[in-house]
Amino acid sequence: MERFGFVGLPNSGKTSLHNALAGGDAVAAPHAFSTKTANVGVARVADERLDALAEMSRSRRTVQATVQFTDIGGLVSGANRGEGLGNAFLGHIRDTDAIVYVLRSFADDDIAGDDDPLNSLQVLETELALADLESASRQLDKLTRAAKGDPAQRAGCDLLAEAVAVLSDGVPLYRAGFDAGVREGLRPFFMITNKPVLAVVNIGEDQIASAAEVAEPVRAELGDAQVVALCVQLEAEAAQLDESERPEMLAALGLGSGALEQFLGAAYQLLGLRTFLTTGEKESRAWTFRVGASAAECGGVVHSDIQRGFIRADTVAWDQLLEAGSWSEARRRGLVRSEGKHYTVADGDVMEFRFNV
Secondary structure (H helix, E strand, O other): EEEEEEEEOOOHHHHHHHHHHHOOOOOOOOOOOOOOOOOOEEEOOOOOHHHHHHHHOOOOOOEEEEEEEEEOOOOOOHHHHHHOHHHHHHHHHHHHOOOEEEEEEEOOOOOOOOOOHHHHHHHHHHHHHHHHHHHOOOOOOOOHHHHOOOHHHHHHHHHHHHHHHHOOOOOOHOOOOHHHHHHHHHHOOOOHHHOEEEEEEEEHHHHHHHHHHHHHHHHHHHHOOOOEEEHHHHHHHHOOOOOHHHHHHHEEEEOOOHHHEEEEHHHHHHEEEEEEEEEOOOEEHHHHHHOOEEEHHHHHHHHHHHHOOOOEEEEEHEEEHHHHOOHHEEEEEEEEOEOOOEEOOOOEEEEEEEOOO
């Protein structure tokens, strides 16, 4: 399960976003640090392909893919020195797969805090970069001493030295221009700013019509990062409605498909996530994998024994299977392929794994 950590200044809308995405009811209050412990929520990823396959197979159970959201208490200037929630905040964010910056862009006299998303972004990036600088410097010192007796540690020292040089200027690692090899080499050191980044610009009701324009400065500043503009408060209110009533409210408010679909689309793109499916009378299920994963690796997503004893994967595109109406008919038509362990799985593949352990 992929884990996204929400990072923002106090009163930026992190908790409301958490509620909008996970359908929760965590307390969102107009004062700093109403969130003192991490709120963790899980959201199901809607997939029309899965629903259609479950209907075709008359599955007794349908299991959607899921993602985890962690709402972390507000970050303030000096967090790297223990201000605000300090180390507790930083500890929670290190445990996530990606950072989601929540940047408030609406003014409200009743809610304290900055409503300039670029100002908020600057504070957040500086604090996370300084926290990484402290961690990288400490690890570099330790590794340098170890390298005196073990030259194999030299490569790690060189990577950390590059990181320290960038972080000393208050620049997060994702802005450093490092190639994929350097970013991957830094992964074992658990740098916060080495994680992928997505930004949610929290807009007001009066900004819905101009959402793209409001979010553009953030998009320009972050470059390749995914940026989504959402009216978080309205989305959170919609999330409390019955699923049958929600689309009508979202359409009436001009919110389109809603926060979850927009957010997950950006998040999947950010992390290079795709979906393969399994279907049968007992169960139809969606499984998440990273772009480029092999058939054997995807088998391991289902169960480690499948990857260990992988023989082959009977594979068919989801739409071809639906058109055929059943696995047996798809086989009769020659639509089912027998793929080996090195086959690169495609989004929407429906798979049956053959293995022996």
